[in-house]
Amino acid sequence: MTASTPPGKSLRPRLRADAARNRAQVLAAARTAFRELGTAAPLDEIARRAGVNIATLYRRFPDRDALIAQVVLDGFAVVLDAARTAAQTARTDPLGALETFMLSLVDNRETLVLPLIGGPVTNDPQARDLQRQIAAALEEVLSAARARGAVRPDVAAVDLITTAALVCRPLPHLPQQQAATLVTRHVGIFLDGLRPNTTRQLPTAPTHEEVAVHLAPGPPEEAPPSAASDR
């Protein structure tokens, strides 16, 4: 599923080939720039990286938030893909499905801009819808697993989402490889923590609706540390 070029139902009347290419390049540049510099990254820096003029960027995305929104939607689409794949194999191997799901996100970390909880926010109904679908698919996986006694009964889809949100954020100052190792270890331990026969009790999970309801307007998030000197 191509994330950034939503199906024909879109209002967009189908772009000219070069315009579509520019749009894709802007999104790609935004993705990396947002991860490296934060979502406050200068828009002309993004335009430069995309090899287009700043005005071209503005033609496609009326403001920063529109750009962020699209990047996030693209991220959600990737996650939804993974979640659906997991749902498909849930019947036969729910634990393996879970593991594959989490690790595929870790692998795609670099192209995901903080999707899910913790990411930049949009009150876009599409985003809401995608989140709902993601939660549903994961819940499906979990109930299959619970039915087999493969996971602790108190784990919820929101826990998987939280984990994804935490581990997909950039770990700056660490080389790619090392960051990947550390995060993979973390996910491994987390997955082991999903086994049944738990020793400890978790606080009650919020429902998906409780979480989603806050995804709309929301307060800003954290920012980049300016390793050496911000500007």
Place this chain on the structure above:
Amino acid sequence: MTASTPPGKSLRPRLRADAARNRAQVLAAARTAFRELGTAAPLDEIARRAGVNIATLYRRFPDRDALIAQVVLDGFAVVLDAARTAAQTARTDPLGALETFMLSLVDNRETLVLPLIGGPVTNDPQARDLQRQIAAALEEVLSAARARGAVRPDVAAVDLITTAALVCRPLPHLPQQQAATLVTRHVGIFLDGLRPNTTRQLPTAPTHEEVAVHLAPGPPEEAPPSAASDR
């Protein structure tokens, strides 16, 4: 241990009372501003929150990085405190010590600015030293736990630090209470994942030196999402 007012060994010849108060207020304001707006938060916003003039802020901290550095050092100091406390009870109850350590960080999340891996970086030797001490204390706890077979043998101090780094970052767009619940659940599952009799194998952990060596110059980090419109 008072973090922001290091003992007399400091070069600073002891501040006048009012100056010290101002300095502390600036640091407190910076802490929250950094969490809410990112480390690129406007410095005059920080000064305003602290109730001092921007020039006063500059008198204490010659530039943004100096301010970040101090905030991070303070964060490290808090973590070191917690780690040492854990080390003290490690003999009698290593698992409890671990749990208390992790949860105390979650509780203090709000006053910690991305300490440890993933936080804003400083090549300050003090920061290095604190990190080293933190790692040492945690290793002490872990070896006590391993000796009793209370934890899986392949877990390392760096895993605890990674986890702390991940869960201490702000989860914007979520109300405090909910964020706390989600993170606490995550930590709970993670802790359960530390039990022995593991089902899965973790990739080899990097040594503390490998991780620390990258804490110096480092590339920038992630950034704020600009919920509505950044500027």
Place this chain on the structure above:
Amino acid sequence: MTASTPPGKSLRPRLRADAARNRAQVLAAARTAFRELGTAAPLDEIARRAGVNIATLYRRFPDRDALIAQVVLDGFAVVLDAARTAAQTARTDPLGALETFMLSLVDNRETLVLPLIGGPVTNDPQARDLQRQIAAALEEVLSAARARGAVRPDVAAVDLITTAALVCRPLPHLPQQQAATLVTRHVGIFLDGLRPNTTRQLPTAPTHEEVAVHLAPGPPEEAPPSAASDR
């Protein structure tokens, strides 16, 4: 020769008409502002005088030094013009050529920002090159004059350049007219001092290279007196 719009060999791909006009206005404003307020003149003051926004100024000249450099280059171009004119008539009337050269600079004083020695510095290779050409042209004039016994044999091009540098700097606190009279008298006496049959011996002149070699990094220069109150 149009000083500020170097021929097509320039990298600049030819400015749009309005942009070129703005650029010229900025340079003109800078010229007078630098003379009146020093090269530390507020850049927004310059922008205001030029009737453009400060950001427009920055678009053309990335920083103060770039602006200074261009103003100086323009000054050098004017001087080179004069020197070449002098060289052309040197054969027939070397003394007259010298006099015309010096007085033309005095006349253009107002549009020259400390060109030559003593002016703001640039390590721009173009500047170096212009200086070299100026020195060469003047040397040509002088050798023609020396050949006829029209000037003392120990005078060098560097002396003419020094004199130009000295007399082209603003004499603040004096009305234009009076400053012009005083400087013209000074130049007149200086020119008379160039006659042969000298009574006194001059210290050995540095070579042009010796002088030029110091034009690169260089320490700052003198500054404005702040007639009433600088700020």
Place this chain on the structure above:
Amino acid sequence: MTASTPPGKSLRPRLRADAARNRAQVLAAARTAFRELGTAAPLDEIARRAGVNIATLYRRFPDRDALIAQVVLDGFAVVLDAARTAAQTARTDPLGALETFMLSLVDNRETLVLPLIGGPVTNDPQARDLQRQIAAALEEVLSAARARGAVRPDVAAVDLITTAALVCRPLPHLPQQQAATLVTRHVGIFLDGLRPNTTRQLPTAPTHEEVAVHLAPGPPEEAPPSAASDR
């Protein structure tokens, strides 16, 4: 004659020893700072160079202009000294006296802050008075020289003052030694230009009153070139 500690007639009730030392250090620091950075040099930079606190500087000199004024007065006093010395030997050797006068100023260039025309302005009556005395002494030298036919008849005291003003300004970007050589050569040629049997006619000189009358409020002067980057 000690310039910066004017005779007892001063209003200042005689400073305590350490205060007097501080005052002298501030003036010395101001002298060099003004030459290096312009008269807009940061006052706290001057205080730092003087080794005193900025508030101490303010205690002695209520504002920048007061400091400038004193520095200029000191400069005038040095010039007056030299002019009087010249007047004393004018009877026996007027030309030598002139030469010695000019060269002594060149030698003291470094400690003179733009004295005379072209320097920072003061409406201080003391400054006026000093200038008058300087002009008188120089006129005395010149008339002795004219009487002997040792100089052209059309040279006036104002020409000497103009020349002094021109050559005493810093020539930045040139090493001390080279600047000295160039300026000395210039003065040498100028002095040779003072001989009688002139070939050219000078424009009529303004009277000393005409010149002095403009020394009061006056527009600002030129400024420092910011060799590399102003700030």
Place this chain on the structure above:
DNA sequence: CATGAATGAGCATTCATTCAT
């Protein structure tokens, strides 16, 4: 459609000056 150019507004930083110790 794409771009060069212009603008206004924000933020960092510095400095003169005053105040309290």
Place this chain on the structure above:
DNA sequence: GATGAATGAATGCTCATTCAT
């Protein structure tokens, strides 16, 4: 008398955004 500290006000510079080509 001297100093550390605080402040307000400039100024430099950058960026989002709009306009004209």
